[in-house]
Amino acid sequence: MEAFEKLEKVGGGTYGKVYRAREKATGLIVALKKTRLHEDEEGGPPTTLCEISILRMLGRDPDIVRF
Numbered sequence: 001m002e003a004f005e006k007l008e009k010v011g012g013g014t015y016g017k018v019y020r021a022r023e024k025a026t027g028l029i030v031a032l033k034k035t036r037l038h039e040d041e042e043g044g045p046p047t048t049l050c051e052i053s054i055l056r057m058l059g060r061d062p063d064i065v066r067f
């Protein structure tokens with residue numbers, strides 16, 4: 001999170017908030033999604049892991065971040 005500067009909130013879904021943000025190193029404007037993580041769920045919430053795995057599958061698009 002320290003690598004990004006939050007600019008403003010652009011939306012919110014069931015699982016978290018989405019911010020317009022700037023990557024400090026490159027100046028790139030990105031959508032930053034902050035999800036609620038529950039410490040008692042080992043490895044993270046299933047819905048968040050599912051979304052990350054789908055984004056990884058789409059990872060060849062230059063507009064989608066790589067994990």
Ligand SMILES: Nc1ncnc2c1ncn2[C@@H]1O[C@H](COP(=O)(O)OP(=O)(O)OP(=O)(O)O)[C@@H](O)[C@H]1O
Pocket residue numbers: 010011012013014015016017018031033
């Ligand atoms: N890449 C993006 N660029 C601009 N706005 C975005 C982006 N991603 C999300 N948003 C905004 O944030 C909102 C919430 O997105 P998020 O992915 O958290 O939830 P959702 O999938 O829309 O809803 P839910 O999780 O409830 O099904 C979106 O409706 C949209 O307004």
